[in-house]
Amino acid sequence: MKLSALKNAVAIDLGTDYTRIYYKGEVTNEPSVIAYDSLNGAVIAIGKEAADMEGKNPPLITVSRPITKGVITDFDLASQMIQGFLANIVGNVIKPRVFITVPCGITGVERRAICDILHESEITEIYIIESPIAGAIGANCDVNIARGMLLVDIGGGKCDIAAISLGQAVTGRSVKLGGNDFTDALTDYLLEKHNLSVGNFSAEKLKKSIGCAFMREHNDIDEISGFNTYLRKPEKIAVRSEEIREAFAPLVSKISAEIKSTLDEVPTELLGDIIDDGILLIGGGAQLYGLAKRLRQELGIKVFLAEDAEMCVIKGASYVAENMDKLPDNTYIFTKA
Missing domain, CATH: 3.30.420.40 (ATPase, nucleotide binding domain)
Known part of the structure; x- marks a missing residue:
């Protein structure tokens, strides 16, 4: 551009x-x-x-x-x-x-x-x-035409979902859920399942390393260090990507449910456009491995991740x-x- x-x-x-x-x-x-x-x-x-x-x-x-x-x-x-x-x-x-x-x-x-x-x-x-309007333009979409598109912008603290046509959001919502919530969910999971208290920076690093919303081809493993609250001592453990997918599942389902609620409000003619063209994901949080694939599975509609999504x-x-x-x-x- x-x-x-x-x-x-x-x-x-x-x-x-x-x-x-x-x-x-x-x-x-x-x-x-x-x-x-x-x-x-x-x-x-x-x-x-x-x-x-x-x-x-x-x-x-x-x-x-x-x-x-x-x-x-x-x-x-x-x-x-x-x-x-x-x-x-x-x-x-x-x-x-x-x-x-x-x-x-x-x-x-x-x-x-x-x-x-x-x-x-x-x-x-x-x-x-x-x-969402700025994001669609940044993804090289023509927002001024009379054709419906659905865009989902997942940032650090929120998720904006909007159906767009003729330069406006026809319907949309901002949900207080973003990439930081996935990091928090991972922190809570490690404490509950492994008695390991970890810092936000370490959890974020693990999320980016092997985090996923859909099963990876290989069940990748990475290590994370923290404080074992049961043994009362520092500890390093190995974590599988499948564990992280399990921790993230409720949040992914919530995003899916919010998208469905937005689609329920879209006029019929625009809904047909969205079904034909698919849903576009943008934002840093949208880059979670397998998220587009998981949403596609839950929604029954094509879902795409924009190039350079966070920008x-x-x-x-x-x-x-x-x-x-x-x-x-x-x-x-x-x-x-």
Whole structure:
């Protein structure tokens, strides 16, 4: 997707785990983390530098993730984090045009909170685009045509499901379930089945190594270290991929059920398009091994994983930001805040 790199165009994908910012043809990917002095509240670090402190910080330094399940849960910290990102990446650009993505079905209060944060960064030209719309564009889908498509965006903290036609979400929902819930499920499983207490980083690493939603060709094995709560000592154990599939099964079934509920609300003519064309998965959480295959089995509809799935939303938002002047005047792809 070629961009024209207009000097004032900025796109932001504000996520639970990562904040991605597009500017001048480049995408910066930073953890949505901020570290601050516990006594006076002064910001110490943001992004990767702050994320590196997680779990290793002394009492006088607090490390926080101000976005939970796709929603801003600490306005002041989120504001300072985003202002810091923009200052580092965009600098003192005069009157930038900012496109920011939001979850499907976001409330008016949540929308205003996002806009207020950008206003505090002295940004006045703000445009809102729903994540599924941006993701579909980033996956090179033509969202403006009169044909239905179903897109499922699985991020770190949420899952957006939307049926799209003529540049709008005809129906959709945002479910508070994402990749982090799979990591938590693995942590709980290891504690329950193996009496092993493990850190989030170790569980995430194991998930990416041999995690799966559908049985792998080989029952892969990997090791993980933690603290055995029964023996009261450190321990390293071997874990099979089939065990992880078992731990993930309830979450996959929940995503499947939410997709079915969304399909129930889709108009009949659009439903026929979706059955013919299949369902598109995007987002980092969608890259779990075998997820598309498992959903295809449960839903009876073709399911595809988009190329570069975790970058589709920021790609789509940046494309719209750079080319908004070329879009039809009556487009529904975005709204001005």
